[in-house]
Amino acid sequence: MFDILRQHIENITSSTLSEEEALIIKNAFVQKSLRRRQFLLHEGTICKYMAFVTRGALRIYSIDDKGNEHIVRFALEGWWICDRESFSQLTPSQYNIDAIEDCDLLVSTNEQLNQMKQLSPTYMKFTSILDERHYAATHRRIQAYISYTGEERLRDLMNTYPQFLLRLPQNMIASYLGLTPETLSRVRKQLMEK
Amino acid sequence: MFDILRQHIENITSSTLSEEEALIIKNAFVQKSLRRRQFLLHEGTICKYMAFVTRGALRIYSIDDKGNEHIVRFALEGWWICDRESFSQLTPSQYNIDAIEDCDLLVSTNEQLNQMKQLSPTYMKFTSILDERHYAATHRRIQAYISYTGEERLRDLMNTYPQFLLRLPQNMIASYLGLTPETLSRVRKQLMEK
DNA sequence: TTGGAGGCTTGACAAATGTCAAGTAAAATT
């Protein structure tokens, strides 16, 4: 299972990990499995783990005053998930993370990650590439919200992450897009007709 | 002018810069001034500079098919601005950055920043703290868009960045919130009446 | 001083999205 992570790091950084470095990284992670609907993080608690997904799907979401869920992000195989604000500043999280499907994860703590950055230049490079990508992705997402209608955001999602539409339930897609399930249903229909 | 940046770095990192480190950092930046309406970045070009604002205000925005401007972010004194995707990956930017007021900036290139990270542990710490903060801020912003109405986003802005409302024109605030100027005007009125 | 130009507000109407309720389809559980 660690091989998936190893290959992922090597792909992203275009480097080969020495056996020594690979061992350091391997030792920094613990294997963890979640059944559907189990939680990795509960609102109000501190996010202790950064998780790499080797199988399954998760979501991070908040719950507003009226009890509505708002999904901020999904994570599928090869993605990372955690509430980074809570994780790095040790503050109680406003978010929940739970499994949409049964999942296999490799989890690590903040101390272990920091140590790894010290010990492995490749891992350091890896995290900074991920940070850049995340930066770009969130920028694009904000852009989409301030500029696009629901239909345009759906079309954008179809181009950017078509897997989501095949794999995740409509009500979650709707929440991710900032729409109600009813509106998404109608917008989908309109889009079909074109 | 460099003293503002130096103190900023010291504040954020809770460290004191040695004279040697301070010099390294100082040498990595060049002073640059912009008059109102002058551009730091034009759409379609590569973003060569990361800018620290010592005086004035700027915005980063895109222009859609219909010619509407969409402001992604503002930068006031003590803030940083650049299109980081273009900056670090050397791709043409989809964004424009221009001065809302006359500005004084300290600008640096990607190579210089990377070199600085190598040479100054304090600067390295500084950038990772900023990354974390940026991460948290964009998360909150996405959150606001998927959960809030226009009125709620305005109220949120009043709590988070009250300076914006005093200093920046309404039409830009509207664009930042993803509303038309007309809608913002009405929403403001409603909020006053409460 | 005066004449724009741009920014802000308001009104009337249109389009997009939300809410509530009902019905149907699909999936999970027994």
Place this chain on the structure above:
DNA sequence: AATTTTACTTGACATTTGTCAAGCCTCCAA
């Protein structure tokens, strides 16, 4: 397989937001 729960769709209507047009105000430049 039967039952129960959950997800999805649709209709009717309410709310929010956008669009277009007009008017007012302020600031700046001629």
